[in-house]
């Protein structure tokens with residue numbers, strides 16, 4: 326079954342399955358991204374912080390640019406107007422492309438007025454260097470302020486969502502504002518695999534727990550970006566179209582009571598824990 330698409334406010338079509346590339350580096354990372362592209366993946370999720378733009382650039386070399394959907398992200402400590410423009414230019418150079426399909430604010434930074442970051446994204450859109458703009462790790466309170474401030478259409482919020490972290494309020498808020506949600510860590514980095522409800526639903530459908538987790542997210546209207554370096558997992562993660570979870574399955578997964586957040590969306594915490 327081919328990968329399906331969701332329409333963004335610009336009219337661009339975003340593939341609802343992408344390849345997450347954090348930690349995909351070096352020759353092994355390059356091989357994984359090339360394998361995914363050969364298999365039919367067309368949407369690649371990268372970021373300045375992943376330090377793998379060159380690898381992604383090498384993997385997409387020689388492919389029709391229009392067939393690809395490339396997302397990258399500007400780090401939270403480069404959100405002043407000129408810095409956003411500079412990071413975008415550097416990213417384009419590293420990726421060997423003229424434009425990004427989607428450029429996201431990787432993390433909110435309360436120390437930089439949001440308006441100037443959004444104005445810079447607007448400028449990049451006007452220059453044709455990015456086709457769509459959005460945010461990542463914006464929780465409901467921040468998203469509400471952001472949509473009030475930005476003069477540009479908000480295409481996307483990339484956040485942690487999986488069966489062990491439903492984030493119902495955030496999904497509903499994004500839906501209300503026609504913001505597409507990209508679910509990162511869609512497999513909870515493997516933690517969904519032994520969740521009894523997921524295992525039971527997977528057995529019922531003759532599918533794997535990974536496929537059930539991804540399918541649940543698709544049926545919640547999310548785009549999914551699982552990461553894998555293994556060919557069999559990449560293939561398995563593509564087989565999420567052409568079958569459905571029924572209402573009973575969806576309700577059972579909605580009702581999972583575990584609440585396991587793997588990545589802290591708070592920038593100050595991010596600074597201390599991940600970047601110290």
Ligand SMILES: NC(=O)c1ccc[n+]([C@@H]2O[C@H](COP(=O)([O-])OP(=O)(O)OC[C@H]3O[C@@H](n4cnc5c(N)ncnc54)[C@H](OP(=O)(O)O)[C@@H]3O)[C@@H](O)[C@H]2O)c1
Nearest residue numbers: 345346347461509510511512513514535551552553554558
């Ligand atoms: N915006 C943000 O702040 C943010 C934060 C975190 C992540 N992300 C993005 O989201 C992407 C995905 O998140 P993630 O990489 O943290 O976690 P994930 O996709 O939930 O899990 C990745 C792990 O699952 C394994 N896996 C993948 N498919 C599998 C399958 N079918 N069966 C068994 N194991 C499987 C992979 O191992 P194998 O290689 O062995 O398959 C890998 O260890 C990232 O790569 C990144 O692009 C964004």
